[in-house]
Amino acid sequence: xxxxxxxxxxxxxxxxxxxxxxxxxxxxxxxxxxxxxxxxxxxxxxxxxxxxxxxxxxxxxxxxxxxxxxxxxxxxxxxxxxxxxxxxxxxxxxxxxxxxxxxxxxxxxxxxxxxxxxxxxxxxxxxxxxxxxxxxxxxxxxxxxxxxxxxxxxxxxxxxxxxxxxxxxxxxxxxxxxxxxxxxxxxxxxxxxxxxxxxxxxxxxxxxxxxxxxxxxxxxxxxxxxxxxxxxxxxxxxxxxxxxxxxxxxxxxxxxxxxxxxxxxxxxxxxxxxxxxxxxxxxxxxxxxxxxxxxxxxxxxxxxxxxxxxxxxxxxxxxxxxxxxxxxxxxxxxxxxxxxxxxxxxxxxxxxxxxxxxxxxxxxxxxxxxxxxxxxxxxxxxxxxxxxxxxxxxxxxxxxxxxxxxxxxxxxxxxxxxxxxxxxxxxxxxxxxxxxxxxxxxxxxxxxxxxxxxxxxxxxxxxxxxxxxxxxxxxxxxxxxxxxxxxxxxxxxxxxxxxxxxxxxxxxxxxxxxxxxxxxxxxxxxxxxxxxxxxxxxxxxxxxxxxxxxxxxxx
Ligand SMILES: Cc1ncc(C[n+]2csc(CCOP(=O)(O)OP(=O)(O)O)c2C)c(N)n1
Ligand SMILES: [Mg+2]
Numbered sequence: 001x002x003x004x005x006x007x008x009x010x011x012x013x014x015x016x017x018x019x020x021x022x023x024x025x026x027x028x029x030x031x032x033x034x035x036x037x038x039x040x041x042x043x044x045x046x047x048x049x050x051x052x053x054x055x056x057x058x059x060x061x062x063x064x065x066x067x068x069x070x071x072x073x074x075x076x077x078x079x080x081x082x083x084x085x086x087x088x089x090x091x092x093x094x095x096x097x098x099x100x101x102x103x104x105x106x107x108x109x110x111x112x113x114x115x116x117x118x119x120x121x122x123x124x125x126x127x128x129x130x131x132x133x134x135x136x137x138x139x140x141x142x143x144x145x146x147x148x149x150x151x152x153x154x155x156x157x158x159x160x161x162x163x164x165x166x167x168x169x170x171x172x173x174x175x176x177x178x179x180x181x182x183x184x185x186x187x188x189x190x191x192x193x194x195x196x197x198x199x200x201x202x203x204x205x206x207x208x209x210x211x212x213x214x215x216x217x218x219x220x221x222x223x224x225x226x227x228x229x230x231x232x233x234x235x236x237x238x239x240x241x242x243x244x245x246x247x248x249x250x251x252x253x254x255x256x257x258x259x260x261x262x263x264x265x266x267x268x269x270x271x272x273x274x275x276x277x278x279x280x281x282x283x284x285x286x287x288x289x290x291x292x293x294x295x296x297x298x299x300x301x302x303x304x305x306x307x308x309x310x311x312x313x314x315x316x317x318x319x320x321x322x323x324x325x326x327x328x329x330x331x332x333x334x335x336x337x338x339x340x341x342x343x344x345x346x347x348x349x350x351x352x353x354x355x356x357x358x359x360x361x362x363x364x365x366x367x368x369x370x371x372x373x374x375x376x377x378x379x380x381x382x383x384x385x386x387x388x389x390x391x392x393x394x395x396x397x398x399x400x401x402x403x404x405x406x407x408x409x410x411x412x413x414x415x416x417x418x419x420x421x422x423x424x425x426x427x428x429x430x431x432x433x434x435x436x437x438x439x440x441x442x443x444x445x446x447x448x449x450x451x452x453x454x455x456x457x458x459x460x461x462x463x464x465x466x467x468x469x470x471x472x473x474x475x476x477x478x479x480x481x482x483x484x485x486x487x488x489x490x491x492x493x494x495x496x497x498x499x500x501x502x503x504x505x506x507x508x509x510x511x512x513x514x515x516x517x518x519x520x521x522x523x524x525x526x527x528x529x530x531x532x533x534x535x536x537x538x539x540x541x542x543x544x545x546x547x548x549x550x551x552x553x554x555x
Contacts (some may be wrong), residue, residue: 074426228284417446
């Protein structure tokens with residue numbers, strides 16, 4: 001082609017902006033319209049840019065950095081969409097650390113915008129305000145993608161890349177640092193474009209056919225769902241019917257198949273079915289408990305659907321690994337299976353009868369179950385339940401009916417005490433259209449109970465229940481049962497939680513029985529204002545025999 005006819009390669013338009021303004025414009029272009037943020041001098045220019053964009057961007061500030069990070073996590077879990085939080089460097093970053101760790105382990109798309117000391121001083125150990133040794137190195141252990149924005153022109157591409165990284169492959173958090181003197185620096189910035197639609201990853205059709213053949217031949221299939229199945233509920237439901245396969249969801253897999261479906265099961269029965277299955281289809285689950293505690297042998301064929309290519313073979317090589325997003329992969333699998341699949345006898349009656357037997361045995365947890373019944377009756381079908389590391393939570397994972405995906409949020413393998421209240425605040429903030437319930441023990445609640453101030457300040461109508469046994473009850477029971485009642489560091493001095501809530505201006509109530517809890521919850525959901533219900537309880541029966549159960553197959 002003659003030189004003169006070459007199409008004019010247009011240079012992107014340049015606009016004069018600060019680094020912070022460019023970062024904010026890029027967040028907005030990517031649909032991020034809320035930042036959970038706690039300010040400080042390192043990020044003053046960033047907050048000024050937030051302020052100038054306040055017709056399009058909401059800033060929700062909390063009373064501790066763990067609050068902003070957990071809120072962003074909650075919003076990400078509730079919506080499946082990227083969310084952002086911002087903190088000062090050093091202590092601000094570390095204060096948000098447990099939540100960032102949890103976002104990583106839950107594969108949640110959370111972007112951390114973290115301040116830094118003056119650019120020229122980074123790495124020199126001069127003792128600048130909030131300096132921490134090798135901040136970038138610390139962050140890199142917490143997230144898969146991190147970068148530092150060093151000048152205004154870099155902001156759009158680095159922010160865009162960070163957001164893209166949160167959704168590519170295995171989703172997860174990302175972090176960006178920016179120095180105190182760089183946020184306000186002005187320069188010419190390339191035009192900020194909305195994100196390109198990501199290309200759908202290629203599906204390995206051979207692997208899909210192989211999986212379909214394997215499943216079509218199998219007689220007793222079990223489907224195991226983890227957090228990665230939450231957006232594949234219609235597909236899992238269809239497959240379960242086609243294969244007459246019970247669907248096991250424990251913590252993060254609950255709600256993928258509606259609990260009212262006779263083929264929906266939780267842990268104790270799920271383990272029994274694992275012992276009898278000739279094939280397992282695992283969808284977005286690490287399968288740590290089945291593979292390590294329940295055992296595996298040659299008679300069990302395994303198909304694993306996972307977005308992370310390294311995950312399926314980590315513990316035990318599956319017969320087939322399908323790599324990619326669960327929903328499109330399962331749709332392909334359904335198409336491939338349809339012509340091969342024999343008409344199967346119904347397993348609904350069998351599964352229901354066996355569920356009923358387990359329900360009898362689970363009566364051992366009757367006090368917890370009675371409170372859960374009251375909660376389920378008051379919480380609408382699409383209401384969101386935010387779990388905690390507490391006796392009621394352990395029982396909920398086993399026995400509370402869950403009707404829809406993303407309505408049962410449990411912290412997964414971190415099981416970090418104290419995540420609940422602030423995470424639930426983020427959930428309620430991101431989903432103002434549905435009621436959200438946060439359950440807590442008295443131990444866990446005071447990790448972030450101070451964020452009741454945030455609920456009031458930002459009018460977030462979250463309802464929290466605090467079960468008060470005056471103890472880190474779980475720890476205390478272990479000391480009683482396994483350490484000859486040698487109690488240590490497990491008793492608690494509590495505030496009056498009703499007065500505590502009232503001191504923030506929130507509604508506080510006490511409910512002493514499941515019936516009273518039911519009434520208090522209905523009232524709190526009707527009022528749509530921040531509320532706390534204190535429920536005094538005694539020691540509660542142990543759930544552990546239903547969770548840590550012995551091997552059912554293999555050596
Ligand atoms: C971050 C974190 N720290 C400590 C623990 C250990 N831990 C598990 S349960 C528990 C006690 C929970 O007490 P509470 O919230 O009152 O619930 P309860 O068992 O009394 O119902 C503790 C300390 C944990 N899981 N996570
Ligand atoms: Mg307690």
